[in-house]
Amino acid sequence: MDYKITGYKPEKLFHFFEEISAIPRGSGNEKGISDYLVKFAEDRGLWVYQDEAYNVIIKKGGSKGAEALPAVMLQGHLDMVCEKVAGVEHDFEKEGIRLVVKDGILTADGTTLGSDNGVAVALMLMVLDDEDIVHPPVECVFTTEEEVGLNGARALDKSQISARTMINMDSEEEGVATISCAGGLRIECTRPVARQQTEGTLLSIEISGLKGGHSGTDIDKERQNAIRVMARVLYQIMKNTDGKLVSFSGGNKDNAIPRECMASLIFADAEEAKKAEELACSLAETLADEITPYEENFTCEITSEEGRTENALSEEDAKAFITAMYLAPNGVQSRNMKLDGFVVVSTNMGVARAEENRLVIVFSPRSSVASLQEEMKARLGLLADTFGFAAEFSGEYPGWSYKEESPVRDVFLESYRELFGEELKTEALHAGLECGLFSDAIPGLDAIAVGPTLNNVHTPEENLPLDSFERFYELLKDVLRRLAEK
Secondary structure, eight states: OOOOOOSOSSHHHHHHHHHHHTSOOBTTOOHHHHHHHHHHHHHTTOEEEEOTTOOEEEEEOOOTTOTTSOOEEEEEEOOBOOOBOTTOOOOTTTOOOOEEEETTEEEESSBOOOHHHHHHHHHHHHHHHOSSSOOOOEEEEEESOOTTTSHHHHHSOGGGOOOSEEEEOOOOSTTEEEEEEOEEEEEEEEEEOOEEEEEEEEEEEEEEOOOOEETTTTGGGOOOOHHHHHHHHHHHHHHHSOOEEEEEEEOSOTTEEOOOEEEEEEESSHHHHHHHHHHHHHHHHHHHHHHTTTOTTOEEEEEEEEEEEEEEEOHHHHHHHHHHHHHSOOEEEEEEGGGTTEEEEEEEEEEEEEOSSEEEEEEEEEESSHHHHHHHHHHHHHHHHHTTOEEEEEEEEOOBOOOSOOHHHHHHHHHHHHHHSSOOEEEEESSOOHHHHHHHHSTTOEEEEOOOOOBSTTSTTOBEEHHHHHHHHHHHHHHHHHHHTO
């Protein structure tokens, strides 16, 4: 193979990254890379396990003098997000990534790079291949379909793992270690409805211009939820007039804070329509005063049209729908003040729509504490039941709670300080990591998530500073040496 990355040590680490980059490995297409790992292990006489989901575990005994020590798990995922620039021809099912090296930065030619989480795969291959490093027994765990729901980690038979120390390498900032993450799930609430034809004046309201963002990492930024704002407006209009709800559509994904929402009501009486329009305009002004200091592009447009015939919801259905959204918990619910106010529990009302025959509200609750996640599920389930909705729970994954004592964290802090003369920062992440699934399945697991710097992951602008990758391997080697000498 004609390797493009040169001048960095150890050479094999970068060669391994180039080799796996040549193998297509989008989520759901991991058989090729999985088989590559099996052959890698067999060629070196290492213990290897491959399951039906194409997860792979490779075990290597400890170096001389460390053979009898407890094993350490190294972990990362095989799949990558496949995105490309418009106009770029690239078949992710059949083609590997075309790598580009410029000024010490590794990128791809018009596509995502796959450094998330290819760096972890290459790092584990290096540890397994290098006979000169000092380390305890290692169990390298390669999982599949992480990017589409942590599916591989969920399916893996955890009894194949003996390690009770875990180093996950799916973090994306050098010098920062993740020590906790949130669990989450999707809750879809539905209610059947019947519609009745109604004539009159149609009042349409459109909320737009909000910032939105990720329902985990941006939930603490006090960004307004367009669905929640619309529910507030409609609740007041329906309370004070006799309008009937015709349409409602807000949000696209349960894990994104909604930026836009549209709704309409029909009024048989023209005076009532005028009254509702005046109330809506007044509410829009109030909202603008409240919101625009930090949501500067917020807009609320109100229009009316006479002589319309629409299929409207019944008063009972509309009231249940709007009141449920108005009362629903949304945003940050609990913080850990020992961790500078880190978000422990949140929920995002990500999607709401009035379909022809049913009403739909979708929530994405998150928590790093299992008992609090269960409490949030119970609250949302009760909300649904109270307003005549059926709640469906899906895609649940556990959180990873912060531990006051963590030997592996202490080793990383000590190693980083001595290697680089700086303090390793630690942070809790209000989003999902595979550490949660492993911690939930393996009692007493001591885990940490670390990695080199990766920029703009999941986009065609994704890049990897090669010197950061090089430094991180030095850190990993030093940590393994320290663990072998404990």
